[in-house]
Amino acid sequence: MQSARPPIHVWQDNETENDLLGFDVHADLIRAVITDQSVLPVTVGVFGDWGGGKSSIMKMLQNALSNDQEYPDVVCLYFNGWTFEGYEDAKSALLTSILIQLGEHKKFGPKARDWIVKLLKRVKWMELGKVAVKTVGVPLAVAAMTGGIGAVPAAAAVVGSTIASSVGGKGKNGDDDDTVEVNWSELIEANPEKPDVMSVRKFREEFEKMLAKTGIRALIVLIDDLDRCLPERLIETLEAIKLFVAVPKTAFVIGADPRIVRHAISTRYVRRQFEHTVETADVRQEEAGLVQDYLEKLIQVPYQLPRLSPSEIETYVNLLACEKLLDAKLVPGVLSAWRSTRAQNIYAPFTADAIQKALPSGSQLAPALKEQLDWSKAVAPVITDGLKGNPRQVKRMLNAMSLRKELAAIAKISIKEEILAKLMVLEYSNLPLFQELNQWQTAEKGVPSKLKTLESEAMKHEEAGDGPPGEDGLAKWRTPSMLSWLRMQPPLSGSDLRDYFWLARDRTGSTLAGVAMVPPSVQIALRKLLTDNNAGEVAIGMKLAPALPAPELVVLLDLLKQDAERHPDRLAAVSALHKLAVQKVPGAGAKLIETAKAIPADSLKPSVPQNIAEVGQIEPTLRDATVAVLKELATHSATKAGKAASKALESLQKKH
Numbered sequence: 001m002q003s004a005r006p007p008i009h010v011w012q013d014n015e016t017e018n019d020l021l022g023f024d025v026h027a028d029l030i031r032a033v034i035t036d037q038s039v040l041p042v043t044v045g046v047f048g049d050w051g052g053g054k055s056s057i058m059k060m061l062q063n064a065l066s067n068d069q070e071y072p073d074v075v076c077l078y079f080n081g082w083t084f085e086g087y088e089d090a091k092s093a094l095l096t097s098i099l100i101q102l103g104e105h106k107k108f109g110p111k112a113r114d115w116i117v118k119l120l121k122r123v124k125w126m127e128l129g130k131v132a133v134k135t136v137g138v139p140l141a142v143a144a145m146t147g148g149i150g151a152v153p154a155a156a157a158v159v160g161s162t163i164a165s166s167v168g169g170k171g172k173n174g175d176d177d178d179t180v181e182v183n184w185s186e187l188i189e190a191n192p193e194k195p196d197v198m199s200v201r202k203f204r205e206e207f208e209k210m211l212a213k214t215g216i217r218a219l220i221v222l223i224d225d226l227d228r229c230l231p232e233r234l235i236e237t238l239e240a241i242k243l244f245v246a247v248p249k250t251a252f253v254i255g256a257d258p259r260i261v262r263h264a265i266s267t268r269y270v271r272r273q274f275e276h277t278v279e280t281a282d283v284r285q286e287e288a289g290l291v292q293d294y295l296e297k298l299i300q301v302p303y304q305l306p307r308l309s310p311s312e313i314e315t316y317v318n319l320l321a322c323e324k325l326l327d328a329k330l331v332p333g334v335l336s337a338w339r340s341t342r343a344q345n346i347y348a349p350f351t352a353d354a355i356q357k358a359l360p361s362g363s364q365l366a367p368a369l370k371e372q373l374d375w376s377k378a379v380a381p382v383i384t385d386g387l388k389g390n391p392r393q394v395k396r397m398l399n400a401m402s403l404r405k406e407l408a409a410i411a412k413i414s415i416k417e418e419i420l421a422k423l424m425v426l427e428y429s430n431l432p433l434f435q436e437l438n439q440w441q442t443a444e445k446g447v448p449s450k451l452k453t454l455e456s457e458a459m460k461h462e463e464a465g466d467g468p469p470g471e472d473g474l475a476k477w478r479t480p481s482m483l484s485w486l487r488m489q490p491p492l493s494g495s496d497l498r499d500y501f502w503l504a505r506d507r508t509g510s511t512l513a514g515v516a517m518v519p520p521s522v523q524i525a526l527r528k529l530l531t532d533n534n535a536g537e538v539a540i541g542m543k544l545a546p547a548l549p550a551p552e553l554v555v556l557l558d559l560l561k562q563d564a565e566r567h568p569d570r571l572a573a574v575s576a577l578h579k580l581a582v583q584k585v586p587g588a589g590a591k592l593i594e595t596a597k598a599i600p601a602d603s604l605k606p607s608v609p610q611n612i613a614e615v616g617q618i619e620p621t622l623r624d625a626t627v628a629v630l631k632e633l634a635t636h637s638a639t640k641a642g643k644a645a646s647k648a649l650e651s652l653q654k655k656h
Contacts, residue, residue, distance in 0.1 A: 051392025307389030
């Protein structure tokens with residue numbers, strides 16, 4: 001009988017109310033602002049990178065503001081913008097969702113219900129852009145709000161029918177729930193009023209009166225995942241919020257990556273004003289100014305979440321490890337000790353020693369937990385730099401590590417966890433160098449000599465902080481962050497790395513495979529660059545790509561290469577790589593050369609060799625690689641690409 005395997009330690013990749021980041025200070029500050037009546041009405045923007053903790057802040061706010069004892073006169077509603085991505089009119093969806101959630105609030109719903117019915121009817125008739133709520137439908141919004149996106153088809157089929165069993169009654173989850181079920185379709189049909197078309201101003205007036213009559217001191221609406229929406233939907237949601245901006249007692253908290261929001265504003269409004277204008281530096285500056293003006297008018301209080309520091313990353317990894325590897329009964333005590341320690345010193349990491357002291361007398365750390373805690377101390381500075389202090393990326397790396405350890409066990413591959421960990425730090429902090437190391441080890445049967453040289457140099461120059469510049473093409477390995485990685489224990493030189501790279505083969509060829517999710521900023525840039533027959537959209541993509549952080553740019557270039565390999569008959573991806581290379585975007589030229597090598601010569605477009613030759617002229621460091629790939633293509637003389645390569649090679653050699 002086969003023995004049971006130990007569980008795989010994988011962390012959920014979603015928002016949490018359990019704060020392991022020390023983000024309660026940010027949530028408390030935002031909560032103080034949005035519950036201060038002297039500040040209302042107000043719109044707060046919680047800004048941060050993809051995976052930076054915005055959704056967790058939202059959940060913390062929702063949890064805290066739902067405390068009836070501390071906030072008896074406050075109503076907090078939650079709206080996920082992405083849930084309504086597929087709707088024809090996101091504005092109506094947001095308004096309807098706010099009204100229905102308020103109308104079903106256990107305490108204030110009965111007081112507000114008559115007002116809600118009138119307002120829903122007004123939403124139904126007023127024009128909010130291209131489509132009114134009569135097209136979206138109240139049941140549709142209710143379905144998505146209560147049953148999720150999967151309930152939409154069923155809801156759409158029963159427009160005008162009964163949504164719930166009765167007006168009032170028990171909460172959906174029993175008497176302790178904060179909401180009651182209401183038959184909104186029936187109430188709207190029974191209401192005799194017929195709102196006029198001039199509904200925007202009256203909607204705001206009636207909404208204000210409703211808040212005053214019901215005794216609500218503050219209505220707080222949390223809008224999350226707005227940066228996952230397409231520009232049109234994102235803007236529609238912002239326009240719906242504008243209806244409430246001047247309504248007393250209201251506060252909106254918007255969680256988004258500001259880069260995505262700025263892009264949406266630019267796409268919807270600003271670029272239309274300049275579409276017939278020749279682009280210059282002054283025009284670009286004016287565009288940026290208009291986008292910022294729009295954003296500032298809508299969001300009065302922008303709040304940028306900071307990236308985690310090395311000590312915070314170490315603490316975060318340690319607490320994640322405690323959640324998985326420590327007896328569940330002991331975890332609350334550890335978290336309490338961490339909060340107490342952080343209150344005294346916000347700069348110090350919560351280390352293995354502190355965790356040991358937080359345990360009951362006589363308790364010992366399990367060996368697996370002790371190893372994890374020792375490891376996190378060593379890698380924190382490196383992964384902070386490589387992953388830009390992003391908690392989601394840290395968690396994904398830990399999950400990938402757990403899966404690879406399990407894969408090694410199933411495949412009966414003997415590995416050392418400390419070597420796997422060190423290699424994965426490089427993989428997630430600098431994928432191009434990880435792939436370069438793979439090429440070295442492949443060529444030398446798993447034991448690359450260059451790595452031995454680099455590790456030796458790093459140890460010798462530890463005090464100086466930087467190794468010798470060298471002229472061996474290894475300058476990228478001698479940056480401060482890479483020297484820190486090279487010094488990490490254990491040293492890799494002398495170890496056979498083939499099995500470790502076999503476990504990571506999904507990452508040595510493609511970034512889409514594996515556990516990495518594509519950030520929204522990369523998705524938008526990719527869509528623009530791959531747009532056919534629309535020079536304006538491609539031009540936007542050409543501006544978005546160079547502005548991406550280095551790790552996201554690596555993902556984008558890999559996705560372009562992957563698209564070119566899958567669709568060699570289309571030029572969009574190869575053309576994008578060529579244009580980015582001409583702009584000297586880091587890595588684009590090398591990726592274009594890799595792409596040309598990966599596509600069979602008989603499938604390669606004949607324009608590609610000339611593009612490669614141009615890159616070789618622009619980037620002297622890529623000239624040798626350019627010549628090599630053109631020579632290889634020229635051997636396929638029967639193909640159009642081979643003939644084009646011969647001409648491009650001849651032209652390139654004449655110029656040099």
